[in-house]
Amino acid sequence: MRLSMRARWALMFGGLFLLAGTALLLINYVLVNEIVPQAGLFVSNFAGGPGVSGGATVTAPPPVLDKQFFQKGVEGAVDTFRASAMQKLLIASGIALVVTGVLAALLGWWTAGRALRPLNTITSTAQRLGAESLDRRINLDGPQDELKELADTFDGMLDRLAAAFDGQRRFVANASHELRTPLAVQRTLIEVAMADPTATPELLRLGQHLLHTNERSERLIEGLLVLARSDQGLVSRVPVRLDEIVDAVLRSSAAMATEQGVTLASDLEPRVVMGDSVLLERLVTNLVHNAINYNEDGGSVLIRVGDRPALLVSNTGPEVPASAVPALFEPFRRLNRERTASRDGAGLGLSIVRSVTHAHHGIVYANPNHGGGLWIAVDLPLLERTMTSLSPRPGADPAISRG
Template sequence: MFSGLFLLAGLALLMINYVVVNETLPDGAGVARSIVEGVPPDPRVNPPPKMDSVIVSTVAQTYRASTMRQLVLASGIALIGAAAIAALLGWLTARHALRPLHTITATARRLEAESLDRRINLEGPDDELKELADTFDRMLDRLAASFDGQKRFVANASHELRTPLAVQRTLIEVAMADPTASPELLRLGQHLLHTNERSERLIEGLLVLARSDQGLVSRLPVRLDEVTDTVLRSAGGMAAEQGVAVASRLEPRTVVGDHVLLERLVTNLVHNALHYNEPGGSVVVEVTAEPALTVTNTGPVVSADALPGLFEPFRRLDRTRAAGRDGAGLGLSIVRSIVKAHNGVVYAEPNLGGGLRITVHLPGINRVPSFDQAPAETLRV
């Protein structure tokens, strides 16, 4: 834009110069007449020589045209050179002037709900750009305080609710252990115990979600294959009840993170694959160098449009899948939060023939995974 404006101004200046010079230079006829009429007699020549006005006029016209051409040519070359210099200077000036905006944009792109600690901290004169950056930083301070307060509330509320639920469960069990309890009381107690257990799982899920959202306090090397093997062994009874065959391929894989959260990550994925499966179906769990973890299960057909809601809290695919399930709707939400806390990426895509294929990329020791572009009908979170 700077170069274009400079070029337009240069063209206008060139036209003005051309008009001024064109009006200033006399025409050939006038020059010839002044020369012919104003030639003084030479005393050494008698009579004085006569000058041809036609020749003088032609020479004057030729000189005038040549002068105008030289003026246009020289001005055009100078204008092109000046436009190139203006383009370079304009680019440097614009780059310097817009650098704070690039900083603001880059910071905004890196911001997430779990990484609100970044600030622009723009240095420089108190101009409009610094005012914008300072306003953006103050807005981030307010957002960070709001998110931290929300996380603390969820963690504290979940923690405080565990005690009354434990007391409630104990009272129900004591009442059911009474030998004089009636069948109606026993049925009611079983129903209350089931509701109580579901509430405890919900509270536990909220605690894990709040903990993973707050990030990792410490990072230690963890053998993901050993963690996965432990989870699969403990899920054997559940797989037998569901009538689902479980297969695994576990390669040695070490990641840096929290052992408890990683175990919860694998547990949620395996339990989700078993819960939302079909009798006679299968679950395949793989731990490899890249991706770190892959869980594939059979089951109902999952449309690509339904994928975004899977990782949202308290969201399920549909009521049919939710019917008769004991889950709290936090399993995949916790998975996403734990993966983000470990600087990883999780993909979800429909499995051929029904079910899901969930892929987890986690950075290993002294290396960062390279993520290819997600395939079609794939959700990356």
């Protein structure tokens, strides 16, 4: 069991006090042992005449008593007194030592708590920090000691991080406008040129190629902007019905699935998550489109929404090596595809899925299916409410089973 620093300090204070108290007890025992008279010395002084033994004045016994009998009786009485006194001294001192040791440990616990309170404040602030909550500060009050200097240094670092994130947000907003505008102008010019009745077949083929390239550039820029936005975290969170988002994405992807010869099936339970509806829609869209594109003719895609995981997308298709799965979540990585393969998009689909999931404090993981294909699960935090309080989505597709 791992002890906290506060507990270690309390045990250390208590242990040091017990060691010091034990040493003091031993010294006290030795001194008292020297002061309490020995039986033989006491009796010899007593029998030899008036004298002093252990601070007490003694006189010789009357001559009518048996001297040997009297000496044994006195020795026994003195031995009994000595043993009783030393035993009581040891027991009383031991009890006092244990009680005082416990009090020392409690005092050490209280002292350690006061000393470590600034560190607890720093730790709790660091745990609550995120890209969307960089406005939090420690603002530690107290004397200018090492802990105050640490807290002020941490606050200064947060100020610099907040400024950097604000600059990045402004850059993303400006880039979104500056990059999309020229691409839209290019698309318009190409379409106008292709609409010219005098356009030659060579010009039309070139126009189609340029439109395709322009479209891929738009997807790439859009993917990079979404990736940058999700990496910054969520500025605000609202309740979002994940099952309704999935249903809308499935309806919009039906034509794409039909064109690819893929069957879509769903099992959608009511599920509410706190987050951004636009980013969540992009997450679901990327997963569904990937499941359709990386499939086989006559294949299928199954999408489930529930509690744990919140979203599961499984598809048929070619075999996926387990060792290649982690790399699929890296930007511009595909399975057995070239980076420039235009029909497969920009290679940012699963990277955006991972980034959006992390922005919603969730995790995403994937594994190959038996017989080919892949299943990807997105686990998002549950809300503090029962799912039975949600009304089922009207028109939900019936659940299907899959082996």
